[in-house]
Every structure is written in structure tokens, then in C-alpha cells.
Amino acid sequence: MNAVKKVEFKEYGDDRGHLVVVESGTDIPFLIKRLFYIYGSDGSVVRGQHANRESEFVLINIAGRCKVKVLDGKGNEEIFILDKPHEGIYLPPMFWKDMYDFSPDSLLLVLSSEKYDPGEYIRDFNEYLNEVALRG
Numbered sequence: 849m850n851a852v853k854k855v856e857f858k859e860y861g862d863d864r865g866h867l868v869v870v871e872s873g874t875d876i877p878f879l880i881k882r883l884f885y886i887y888g889s890d891g892s893v894v895r896g897q898h899a900n901r902e903s904e905f906v907l908i909n910i911a912g913r914c915k916v917k918v919l920d921g922k923g924n925e926e927i928f929i930l931d932k933p934h935e936g937i938y939l940p941p942m943f944w945k946d947m948y949d950f951s952p953d954s955l956l957l958v959l960s961s962e963k964y965d966p967g968e969y970i971r972d973f974n975e976y977l978n979e980v981a982l983r984g
């Protein structure tokens with residue numbers, strides 16, 4: 849679970865407003881091959897509910913607020929509140945994540961080290977636990 853980390857990004861602010869920089873290799877430990885964003889999910893929705901065999905992610909809630917529950921498949925879990933546009937969490941492969949408690953204005957930006965490949969998603973929790981156990 850120590851590999852999952854909150855990341856603080858540089859925020860350049862002046863009287864014109866704010867600007868946040870996320871640079872591959874400098875601010876996050878992978879090259880960004882894909883980004884996607886999630887919005888319009890309300891407080892009753894749980895998204896994610898999967899693990900990825902290959903992809904690393906950084907999640908940044910750039911507007912509003914949401915929570916991310918992360919499980920390591922070995923009995924440990926951590927809940928992160930994402931509510932700052934200059935703060936994210938880094939997720940290595942093989943962590944189970946649930947995104948939930950979205951505020952109506954939540955805009956969740958996800959940066960990924962891989963292009964989309966549905967084959968590297970594990971969406972069955974028992975299968976996930978088995979794969980974690982097999983990897984040791």
C-alpha cells in the first residue's frame with residue numbers, strides 16, 4: 849500500500865488565476881499515453897471497481913470533490929479524498945479502486961501510462977484476489 853501516494857503538483861498562481869503543471873517523468877513517474885475524465889456522476893454512484901494488470905494511473909479531481917478507495921488485495925485499504933486541483937494520487941498496477949461520493953461538479957481527470965486495453969482490466973474481485981495471491 850506504500851506504493852500508492854498522494855502527489856502535490858506545482859501551482860503557479862498570480863492575480864490572473866492559477867496554473868497547475870503535470871509533467872511526465874518530473875511530476876509523475878510514467879509517460880502519459882492516455883487521459884480520460886469522469887464527470888456527471890452523482891453521490892450515489894460507485895465507479896472504477898476494477899484493477900489493472902499493467903496501467904499506472906494518476907487521478908486528479910480538478911473540480912469539485914470525490915473519494916477513492918484503494919485496496920491492495922492483501923487486506924489493506926486506504927481512502928483518499930480528492931478535492932484540490934493541484935493534488936492527485938498515484939496508483940501502480942494491481943490495486944483495486946472504487947471512485948465514489950462525487951460532488952455534482954466533480955471533474956475527475958485520470959492520466960494513464962497505457963492506452964486502453966480492456967484485457968488488462970480485472971473486473972471480478974475474486975479473480976483479482978487470486979491474481980494478487982499468485983504474484984506473491
Ligand code: TYD
Nearest residue numbers: 882883884886894895896897898963964965
Ligand atoms: P469504465 O472502465 O466502466 O469506467 P470507470 O471504471 O471509470 O467507471 O469505462 C466506461 C466505458 O468507457 C466502457 O464502455 C469502456 C470505455 N472506455 C474506453 O473505451 N476507453 C478508456 O480509456 C476507458 C477508461 C473507458
